[in-house]
Amino acid sequence: LSRWKKVDPALLDELEEVLISADTGVLVAEKLIDKIRKDKMNDPAAVKEAIKEGMINILTEHEGALNLPDAGPAVVVIVGVNGTGKTTTIGKLSERLRREGKKVVIAAADTFRAAAIEQLVIWGERSGATVIRHTGGADPAAVVFDALAAAKARGADILIVDTAGRLHTKVNLMEELKKIRRVLEREHPGSPHEILLVLDATAGQNSLVQARFFSRDIGITGIVLTKLDGTAKGGIIFSIMEELKIPVKMIGVGESIEDLRDFHAKEFVEALFE
Amino acid sequence: SLTSKLDAVLKKFKGRGLLTEKDLEEGLREVRLALLEADVNFKVVKSFIERVKGRAMGREVMESLSPGQQVVKIVYEELCAVMGEGSKGLQLSPNLPTVIMLVGLQGSGKTTTAGKVARMFKQDGRKALLVAADIRRPAAVKQLEVLGEGLKVPVYTPDTGKDAVAVCTGGVEYGKKYGHDVVIIDTAGRLHIDDELMKELICIKDKVSPNEVLLVVDAMTGQDAVNIATHFNESLDITGVILTKLDGDARGGAVLSIRHVTGKPIRLLGMGEKLDQLEPFYPDRMASRILG
Numbered sequence: 001l002s003r004w005k006k007v008d009p010a011l012l013d014e015l016e017e018v019l020i021s022a023d024t025g026v027l028v029a030e031k032l033i034d035k036i037r038k039d040k041m042n043d044p045a046a047v048k049e050a051i052k053e054g055m056i057n058i059l060t061e062h063e064g065a066l067n068l069p070d071a072g073p074a075v076v077v078i079v080g081v082n083g084t085g086k087t088t089t090i091g092k093l094s095e096r097l098r099r100e101g102k103k104v105v106i107a108a109a110d111t112f113r114a115a116a117i118e119q120l121v122i123w124g125e126r127s128g129a130t131v132i133r134h135t136g137g138a139d140p141a142a143v144v145f146d147a148l149a150a151a152k153a154r155g156a157d158i159l160i161v162d163t164a165g166r167l168h169t170k171v172n173l174m175e176e177l178k179k180i181r182r183v184l185e186r187e188h189p190g191s192p193h194e195i196l197l198v199l200d201a202t203a204g205q206n207s208l209v210q211a212r213f214f215s216r217d218i219g220i221t222g223i224v225l226t227k228l229d230g231t232a233k234g235g236i237i238f239s240i241m242e243e244l245k246i247p248v249k250m251i252g253v254g255e256s257i258e259d260l261r262d263f264h265a266k267e268f269v270e271a272l273f274e
Numbered sequence: 275s276l277t278s279k280l281d282a283v284l285k286k287f288k289g290r291g292l293l294t295e296k297d298l299e300e301g302l303r304e305v306r307l308a309l310l311e312a313d314v315n316f317k318v319v320k321s322f323i324e325r326v327k328g329r330a331m332g333r334e335v336m337e338s339l340s341p342g343q344q345v346v347k348i349v350y351e352e353l354c355a356v357m358g359e360g361s362k363g364l365q366l367s368p369n370l371p372t373v374i375m376l377v378g379l380q381g382s383g384k385t386t387t388a389g390k391v392a393r394m395f396k397q398d399g400r401k402a403l404l405v406a407a408d409i410r411r412p413a414a415v416k417q418l419e420v421l422g423e424g425l426k427v428p429v430y431t432p433d434t435g436k437d438a439v440a441v442c443t444g445g446v447e448y449g450k451k452y453g454h455d456v457v458i459i460d461t462a463g464r465l466h467i468d469d470e471l472m473k474e475l476i477c478i479k480d481k482v483s484p485n486e487v488l489l490v491v492d493a494m495t496g497q498d499a500v501n502i503a504t505h506f507n508e509s510l511d512i513t514g515v516i517l518t519k520l521d522g523d524a525r526g527g528a529v530l531s532i533r534h535v536t537g538k539p540i541r542l543l544g545m546g547e548k549l550d551q552l553e554p555f556y557p558d559r560m561a562s563r564i565l566g
């Protein structure tokens with residue numbers, strides 16, 4: 001971009017392509033570039049800054065940190081389609097909370113996938129959290145029920161619920177999530193305090209569809225965007241923010257236990273242009 | 275649908291006689307939007323649209339009563355052409371055991387696919403062996419063991435302290451020794467930009483000389499598909515691609531990007547979490563899916 005001496009249509013086209021290649025989708029890219037066209041800017045450096053500012057404005061419209069009230073326990077449910085990084089994110093989050101002096105209980109409510117419980121148990125050991133589990137094939141809602149009771153009995157600060165990956169198009173699986181939510185609402189009014197949708201930064205426009213379905217079916221309070229340590233930029237979050245007003249609360253930047261960061265709009269936008 | 279969108283755009287020009295090149299470009303913008311929305315990489319879309327335009331400038335479109343329909347027909351045909359050959363799956367090589375190595379990004383579906391491939395060969399009366407070479411992810415070995423147990427397919431697992439390369443060479447030797455027809459290696463997910471881990475794959479390939487190196491890709495992959503496919507192909511000269519999670523509603527445009535940059539064949543499609551959900555690849559069905 002530094003080779004541009006003036007603002008001409010080719011520069012704007014190139015900037016639009018940078019956005020599209022970051023998975024923002026055409027609508028968001030055109031919206032951001034059209035605003036530049038209307039403002040009739042003539043300094044290339046200023047143009048780039050203006051686009052970044054427009055992007056930051058979209059993201060900061062609905063911001064929010066993780067909401068974990070003193071609610072004996074605060075309940076966080078982790079959901080999303082298959083393989084996005086839910087279980088690993090729980091391990092990372094659990095470790096962060098431990099370092100903050102919080103007592104964590106984890107519900108192993110993925111009773112379907114091979115070795116899902118074993119995987120979570122290892123993360124529980126690594127982060128010093130208690131994992132409540134049943135045998136494989138058990139009813140996930142029953143695991144959640146027991147885990148909530150155990151969390152209350154132990155005076156845990158946080159209960160994190162790991163759920164099986166599921167495609168948003170599978171109605172029976174979305175019903176299963178609704179049931180988990182109902183159990184929590186009934187047994188612990190005010191919960192769940194967070195329902196976090198875990199999205200893979202490598203995914204394209206389908207992440208928006210996922211967000212729509214999960215939001216409509218069980219309500220989403222925040223997003224965790226994982227695998228940002230790859231080359232994908234996760235630009236889909238602009239569309240999600242504009243359409244659904246759901247804040248990105250954290251990002252995953254690797255497979256190790258400390259690879260979880262708070263979401264910062266400015267850093268995210270800068271990284272997109274790198 | 276794309277046809278009705280194109281007809282709407284091109285109809286307003288038809289009234290005043292023949293379609294012009296400029297009119298056609300307006301219509302092609304709709305095609306571009308559809309492909310980008312389907313996650314086809316923007317560079318691949320550019321070159322694809324150029325090819326479509328070249329064909330669409332002929333009389334069949336420009337003088338047609340329904341140019342929109344003609345353009346869609348050309349787009350569909352060009353998509354099918356890029357998709358390549360249909361494929362029913364994987365074949366055994368004459369020298370046994372056939373060694374199949376599965377590689378790809380984290381969470382793309384390799385371990386599950388390894389189980390599916392093992393089941394496919396077993397159904398065919400073949401003696402399959404699974405090799406659990408992911409010694410990194412918590413309970414990854416256990417995951418493959420559970421899948422193997424369900425299929426009654428043996429799983430070669432690492433001795434403690436062994437590295438992934440040693441597990442692979444050990445697994446293939448075991449397969450040879452006990453007369454297995456096919457050895458399926460499940461590797462750990464990794465980033466294409468992780469030089470050390472990509473070197474590990476190159477080393478495994480070097481040591482076990484697999485008959486197949488299959489890149490397992492999630493159908494919802496976005497613009498990044500070009501980077502992923504290029505890096506894996508340049509490092510390993512992959513023999514094919516398995517696309518997973520097509521039971522969802524992702525349009526799967528990543529497939530067009532991958533075909534465009536690697537030219538390697540799409541071998542199989544993952545259509546669900548169960549081990550019997552592995553299907554052949556039909557290029558025309560994939561083309562329709564991408565077009566939406």
Ligand SMILES: Nc1nc2c(ncn2[C@@H]2O[C@H](COP(=O)(O)OP(=O)(O)OP(=O)(O)O)[C@@H](O)[C@H]2O)c(=O)[nH]1
Pocket residue numbers: 080081082083084085086087088089110113116163164165166226227228229230251252253254255259380381411463465
């Ligand atoms: N590079 C990278 N890999 C990640 C990140 N988060 C998770 N992973 C990897 O992604 C893969 C899948 O992670 P899981 O935690 O099993 O994902 P999941 O959503 O629980 O999967 P299912 O329960 O099967 O739906 C694993 O190999 C993780 O190590 C991240 O931020 N960066």
Ligand SMILES: Nc1nc2c(ncn2[C@@H]2O[C@H](COP(=O)(O)OP(=O)(O)OP(=O)(O)O)[C@@H](O)[C@H]2O)c(=O)[nH]1
Pocket residue numbers: 082083113165167378379380381382383384385386387408411414461462463464518519520521522543544545546547
């Ligand atoms: N719906 C659906 N889910 C799938 C498909 N293939 C795999 N999965 C699911 O995707 C998730 C990830 O699958 P894995 O087999 O663990 O993926 P992986 O590539 O081995 O993951 P890593 O080893 O961490 O890189 C699991 O929940 C699988 O059940 C598919 O074709 N359709």
Ligand SMILES: [Mg+2]
Pocket residue numbers: 086087088110116163164165
């Ligand atoms: Mg999981």
Ligand SMILES: [Mg+2]
Pocket residue numbers: 384385386408414460461462463
């Ligand atoms: Mg795996």
